[in-house]
Amino acid sequence: MSERVKIGLVGIAGFGEWYIRSLLTDPKAPQLDWMAAADPAPERCRQLAQIKEIGVPIYPSLAELLRQQRPELLVLCTPIHLHAEQTAMATQAGVAVLCEKPLAGGLDDALRIIRAQEESRRRVSIGYQWSFSRAIQRLKGDILAGRFGFPKRLKTFVSYPRPYVYFARNSWVGRINTPDGRPVLDSPVNNATAHFLHNMLYLLGPTWNTSLAPAAVQAELYRANDIENYDNAALRCQMPGGTEVLFFTAHSIPERRGPQCHFEFELATITFDPSQRNAQFVAQFSDGGTSVYGSPDDDRTEKIWQCAAAVRSGSESACPAHAALPHTLTVIAAQESMPEMIDLPASARRESKLEPGPMRSIDGLSEAFSRAFEKGVLPAELGDIPWAGAGRVVPVEVPEVLRASQNENPEVV
Ligand SMILES: NC(=O)c1ccc[n+]([C@@H]2O[C@H](COP(=O)([O-])OP(=O)(O)OC[C@H]3O[C@@H](n4cnc5c(N)ncnc54)[C@H](O)[C@@H]3O)[C@@H](O)[C@H]2O)c1
Numbered sequence: 001m002s003e004r005v006k007i008g009l010v011g012i013a014g015f016g017e018w019y020i021r022s023l024l025t026d027p028k029a030p031q032l033d034w035m036a037a038a039d040p041a042p043e044r045c046r047q048l049a050q051i052k053e054i055g056v057p058i059y060p061s062l063a064e065l066l067r068q069q070r071p072e073l074l075v076l077c078t079p080i081h082l083h084a085e086q087t088a089m090a091t092q093a094g095v096a097v098l099c100e101k102p103l104a105g106g107l108d109d110a111l112r113i114i115r116a117q118e119e120s121r122r123r124v125s126i127g128y129q130w131s132f133s134r135a136i137q138r139l140k141g142d143i144l145a146g147r148f149g150f151p152k153r154l155k156t157f158v159s160y161p162r163p164y165v166y167f168a169r170n171s172w173v174g175r176i177n178t179p180d181g182r183p184v185l186d187s188p189v190n191n192a193t194a195h196f197l198h199n200m201l202y203l204l205g206p207t208w209n210t211s212l213a214p215a216a217v218q219a220e221l222y223r224a225n226d227i228e229n230y231d232n233a234a235l236r237c238q239m240p241g242g243t244e245v246l247f248f249t250a251h252s253i254p255e256r257r258g259p260q261c262h263f264e265f266e267l268a269t270i271t272f273d274p275s276q277r278n279a280q281f282v283a284q285f286s287d288g289g290t291s292v293y294g295s296p297d298d299d300r301t302e303k304i305w306q307c308a309a310a311v312r313s314g315s316e317s318a319c320p321a322h323a324a325l326p327h328t329l330t331v332i333a334a335q336e337s338m339p340e341m342i343d344l345p346a347s348a349r350r351e352s353k354l355e356p357g358p359m360r361s362i363d364g365l366s367e368a369f370s371r372a373f374e375k376g377v378l379p380a381e382l383g384d385i386p387w388a389g390a391g392r393v394v395p396v397e398v399p400e401v402l403r404a405s406q407n408e409n410p411e412v413v
Pocket residue numbers: 010011012013014015016038039040041042044060061062077078079080082100101102127128129169170190191192
């Protein structure tokens with residue numbers, strides 16, 4: 001057996017290009033033997049010539065790759081609705097998986113991934129890079145140790161503006177179901193900014209590599225672009241034990257902001273604000289002390305090396321599939337909370353300039369979300385936003401497979 005872990009990459013365009021850069025240029029890359037790739041449409045990948053030059057074979061499908069090669073770890077950087085079938089195929093072939101976030105677009109797919117992991121005894125990790133970072137692991141360690149006391153309210157606001165070209169880049173963007181009927185629930189909550197909702201559920205998880213599922217979710221879902229699903233949202237999760245989790249995410253505010261995190265505990269307030277230079281997670285204790293945890297963006301490629309190392313060591317993943325399930329449950333509940341999402345008013349639409357192209361922005365959205373974030377309420381609860389409307393409170397049923405992991409540390413929940 002080769003010393004270096006043999007790795008295959010499935011999906012080489014889109015975010016796959018980030019993996020290619022990491023596999024080619026990261027100082028830790030020589031630890032791995034990148035020996036195969038699969039993509040039915042490789043021509044979209046801007047590093048195609050480089051891949052060919054170094055002689056990594058590209059197969060038209062995962063099935064073909066597995067027929068011809070025997071990797072030890074497969075990275076799945078493919079559309080959300082393919083995660084379940086590809087994870088099952090890889091694990092059945094005896095291969096460990098690092099699947100890009102989110103876990104899935106529906107509950108059946110999510111549970112299929114968890115079953116695939118259990119039945120094959122192969123590690124399946126979900127690529128929420130913050131969860132693999134030293135900053136989040138250290139912070140979580142102190143939360144679990146009770147340093148901050150009871151978690152009262154965790155809130156995050158993120159604005160990732162997205163141009164028209166983003167909403168035209170593939171057949172599943174902005175869809176509830178794909179054209180052939182598979183659930184995908186593509187939205188900022190389930191895709192581009194999924195990390196930051198997951199991060200709050202993960203920090204509240206009762207052990208170092210679990211997350212906590214909400215007891216109930218209330219959502220406000222807003223649509224600015226001409227898509228099937230929503231592109232701006234505000235969510236409130238009522239967590240078991242009484243913690244409140246608030247999440248504000250926008251694709252239609254023309255300035256990038258956040259993820260701005262503000263976590264209120266009984267004994268400390270923990271903040272992260274990337275608009276500050278050298279932003280780090282910092283805990284400010286009510287007795288005047290501070291603790292600094294670093295930035296979770298400092299070691300974004302850590303997930304690759306940790307998953308590869310685990311193939312040899314057998315060590316547990318920082319973000320196994322079941323740790324990503326509470327996020328999926330939240331996404332599904334948010335959709336049920338407001339099945340008829342609100343179209344933001346045409347009169348508020350603006351065309352804003354953005355690199356790499358123009359985008360549709362909404363006047364007043366930034367102000368409404370900012371104020372709601374500051375006050376710790378949903379936008380409709382501000383009472384003066386004419387377009388705002390509340391969804392219903394949806395109870396979350398926790399699947400059997402997750403129940404055992406939800407209350408190992410009653411101090412925290
Ligand atoms: N971790 C992050 O920060 C981050 C950032 C962006 C995207 N993502 C995730 O990465 C995944 C891919 O997103 P994207 O925006 O790159 O999507 P995309 O649709 O732009 O690209 C997907 C790639 O998969 C390929 N593909 C499609 N069907 C395939 C199949 N059957 N077998 C093999 N390859 C296939 C496509 O040809 C394309 O190269 C999603 O899960 C997304 O949420 C993660």
